[in-house]
C-alpha cells in the first residue's frame with residue numbers, strides 16, 4: 001500500500017507536472033523524495049511572513065535545530081493570500097524550544113507544543129512527529145494518540161493535505177516539499193496525503209477540513225480525496241463534540257462559510273456530515289435567511305471583524321425556531337410564550353447534539369427573545385435599547401429584513417432610531433414602524449448622539465453578542481452597560497475558544 005501510495009504521488013501524476021524543482025534528493029526506499037525550491041521563485045517572500053515566525057526559526061536554527069514555517073502560513077503565502085497565522089515545525093523537543101526563548105510556554109498534555117511569544121504574537125511551535133503504524137485507535141480506525149516524535153519526512157507524511165505539508169525556511173529562502181505540494185498548489189488541487197479513506201478514519205475531522213479548504217482556497221478536490229467522504233461522513237459522530245464544535249466554527253468563521261455550505265450541497269453531502277450542517281443545508285424555506293446570514297458573517301470575517309459564535313448559531317437555528325414559533329401562534333398561543341416554547345424545543349433538540357456551549361446558548365436566547373419586541377417597534381420596544389444584547393438583537397432583525405422576512409420599513413425605523421438624536425427618536429416613537437412614512441421624516445442620521453448608548457449606536461453589526469471565551473457564563477452580567485461587558489468589545493476574530501487543535505486526538 002505504501003508503494004502504491006508513492007507511485008500515485010510520484011508516478012507521473014500532477015506531482016511531476018508543474019515546475020522543475022531546484023534540487024531533488026535521491027529517492028529512498030524509506031520515504032518520499034524531497035524537492036526543494038527557491039522560495040522567492042515560487043513567489044513567497046520573507047516580508048510576507050510574520051517577524052515573530054522568522055525570529056522563531058532564526059533562534060532555533062542558531063541553536064543548531066531545524067526550524068521551518070509550515071502549514072497554512074506557507075500555503076496561503078504561496079497563493080498570495082494573507083495567512084491567518086504562522087506555525088513553526090522543528091526537530092527540537094518542546095523542552096529545547098522552551099529553553100531557547102525568553103517567553104515560551106509548553107501547552108498540551110499528551111502532545112506538547114510550545115507557544116513562543118513575541119509581543120502580542122504567538123507562534124505555535126511543534127516538534128516533528130510521526131504517524132505510528134501501531135497507533136492506538138478506536139474500532140473505526142480513529143487514532144486516539146498521536147504523540148511520537150519523528151523525522152521531518154515523517155512529519156510531512158502525517159499532515160493532512162499535500163499543500164499543507166510544505167516547509168519554508170525563511171532564512172535560506174527555501175521551500176521543502178516531500179509530497180508534491182507545490183505542484184498541487186499550482187494545479188489548485190486539494191489532495192489528501194496517503195490513502196484518503198484511511199486518513200479520514202484516523203481523524204474524521206479531516207473530512208470537514210477538506211470541505212473548508214476546498215471552499216476557502218477555491219481548489220478542485222482530487223477525486224480520490226473526495227470519494228470516501230459520502231460513505232465515511234458518519235464517522236464524525238465518534239469525534240468528541242468539543243473538537244467538532246471547534247472545527248465547525250473554523251468552517252463557519254473561515255470567511256467562506258457560504259461557499260462551504262454550497263459545496264456541501266453541490267457534493268451531495270447534505271446528510272450526516274454534521275447535525276448542524278444538516279440544519280443549514282436542508283432548509284428550503286430558510287435558504288434565503290441562511291445565505292444572507294452566512295454572507296454577512298463572511299463579510300465580517302473578511303473585514304477582519306469578530307464573529308460571535310452565539311450570534312452565528314442564533315442565525316443558523318433561527319429557521320427551526322421561527323417555524324415552530326409561527327405554528328404555535330397559529331394555534332392560538334400568545335407571541336412571547338410561543339417563542340419561548342419554540343426556543344426551548346429547538347435548543348433541547350439541537351444544543352447537546354451540536355455541543356454548543358452554555359454561554360453561547362444564553363446569547364442565542366437573548367437574541368431570539370428580543371425579536372418580538374423589536375418587531376413591534378414603537379414606544380415599548382424602544383426600551384429594548386436598554387437590553388444588554390440589544391445590538392445583537394438589532395443586527396439579527398436587520399438580517400431578517402434583508403432576507404425578506406420582515407418589512408424593510410421596520411429595519412429602517414430601527415436604524416433611524418438607533419442613529420437618531422433625541423428629537424428624531426421622539427418623532428420616530430410617534431410613528432408606527434410599519435407605517436409608510438415620508439422619507440424626509442426619517443432622514444437617516446449617521447452621527448452618534450452623545451447621550452445615546454454606545455452599544456446601540458455603533459455601526460458595526462452582527463457579532464458582538466458574545467466575543468468568545470471572554471465573558472464566561474452569562475450570569476453576572478445582567479444589568480450591566482453593554483460597554484462594560486467585555487463581550488461587547490471587538491475581539492480580533494479567532495474561532496474556537498479552546499486552543500486550536502492540531503492534529504487528531506482530542
Ligand code: ATP
Pocket residue numbers: 070071072073084085087158159160161164165203205206500501502503504
Ligand atoms: P488555517 O489555519 O488557515 O485554517 P492551516 O492549514 O494552518 O489552515 P491548522 O489547523 O492551523 O490549519 O493546522 C496547521 C497544520 O497542521 C496544517 O496545515 C496541517 O499540516 C496540520 N494539521 C492540522 N490539522 C490536521 C489534521 N487533522 N490532520 C493532519 N494534519 C493536520
Ligand code: MG
Pocket residue numbers: 071072073084085086087
Ligand atoms: Mg493555521
